[in-house]
Amino acid sequence: MKRKVMITVLSAAVMLAFAGCSGNDKDTGDKSAEKKTQDTQEEDSAEEKEPGAAGGNRSDVLTTAETLVKDLIEGNTDNIKGNYEYTEQMKSAVESGQFQAAFQATLEAVGELKEVQPAWEGEPQSGYDMVQVPCDFAVQPINLTISFLEGKIGGVTTSVYQESKEEVSIPENVTETDMDLSIAEGRTLPGTFAVPKNLKEYPAVVFVHGSGSSDRNEASGQLKPFRDLAWGLAKQGIASYRYDKISYVYGKELAEDKEFTVYDETINDAAAAVKMLREQEGVSKVYVVGHSQGAQMMGAISREAQPDGCVMMAGPARGFAETLERQYTFLQSLNPNPSEQEKAVYEQGFAAVEQMRNIDALSEDEKIMGQNLTYIKSLLDYDAVKEAEDMTMPVLVLQGEEDYQVTMDDFQIWKDNYEGKDNWQFVSFPGLSHMFMEGRYEDGPASYQGVKHIPDEVTETIAGFING
Secondary structure: OOOOOOOOOOOOOOOOOOOOOOOOOOOOOOOHHHOOOOOOOOOOOOOOOOOOOOOOOHHHHHHHHHHHHHHHHHOOHHHHHHOOOEOHHHHHHHHHOHHHHHHHHHHHHHOOEEEEOOOEEOOOEOOEEEEEEEEEEOOOOEEEEEEEEOOEEEEEEEEEOOOOOOOOOOOOOEEEEEOOEEOHHHOEEOEEEEEEOOOOOEEEEEEEOOOOOOOOOOOEOOEOHHHHHHHHHHHOOOEEEEEOOHHHHOHHHHHOOOOOOHHHHHHHHHHHHHHHHHOOOOEEEEEEEEEOHHHHOHHHHHHHHOOOEEEEEOOOOOOHHHHHHHHHHHHHHOOOOOOHHHHHHHHHHHHHHHHHHOHHHOOOOOEEOOEEHHHHHHHHOOOHHHHHHHOOOOEEEEEEOOOOOOOHHHHHHHHHHHOOOOOEEEEEEOOEOOOOOEOOHHHHHHHHOOOOOOOHHHHHHHHHHHHO
């Protein structure tokens, strides 16, 4: 029987993760300590482009990924250093030997190579084009995921073995239309309007992402929770709008904006989407469905957008610094024998928490986890439970009972404060993770690997709330 191992992320240049969180989740299947916690860390992102668009055609990128993997497995140091273009941070890790050393540690765990399968294109993540290279090792087959930024190699991560991309198609009873969302400063966000066929009138929902640089599907590796929800709700007669997050589309510009806040990132655009849906023919009422940070910010979103109802999925009830510290502590507990690289990640995480607790002592030019202090302060100052006090519309709070990022303790805090109010409802789902897909608390980020989908019971619960 093949031994199941936890594979360490090898990326030296980009810590790819979800959303959710987030995550900045264009949030890959997170692994080990370099998974983004909470839905928390932001990455610099670039505008989405076709794989290979800036560094050769698709065939070239796939070939480059396969060749790099073979050189890594064979230990061809000269080729690794001399035959490839890297991002600056990745180049430094390669030239120092840190990257190769980390990869060799992984090889010791997965055993002898049996075969390298043909590479295939994954979904873009945090502005990076992703290429999957399936590798059949004797102990543990894995995929090696090569990330490209403008044609340059930005990192290598591991994920669950899969020889080809999952093929999906729009359900027959759903019609999808590309629809841009106009937001502040003349900007637009690409989005998708999904409607149930053969209905002249229907309620609609706006999906609001967790933290991080998420696309319209809130994709994390092969998980696409917003697409799952959109198609599932359409089957229940409910339309939806999902859009690429502002940090996904304008990441480079926002990184230089010292006045950018969580309101600019999450709340204002959600309100603009609600307004746009109200103007669409056939839409009878508009709800907001927020996940993780999108749920946490629901008090402010509801005040600004005035939707007909709100659905909060895995919304943190505790403060940002407290949540971040708890997540790093949990992830550290999963890894009793961390590598030096992993230890550094934990140390950086706890250092960021300490910076947050002493944020007033920092100079205005400093950053925390790559974010300007104005943004971090807007998160720290936001009291999710208090902000929700004035929500008079119907509210549904959902929670996965196996969620390690936003736990059942958060769910209980929401219940303690609002369960007595007639307009609030609470439902938790056994066996579901932060992404509302199958998972186990003790598996941590490993629960986000592979191909999974949101089960019908979740979409049916949301539909019952809206249609009821």
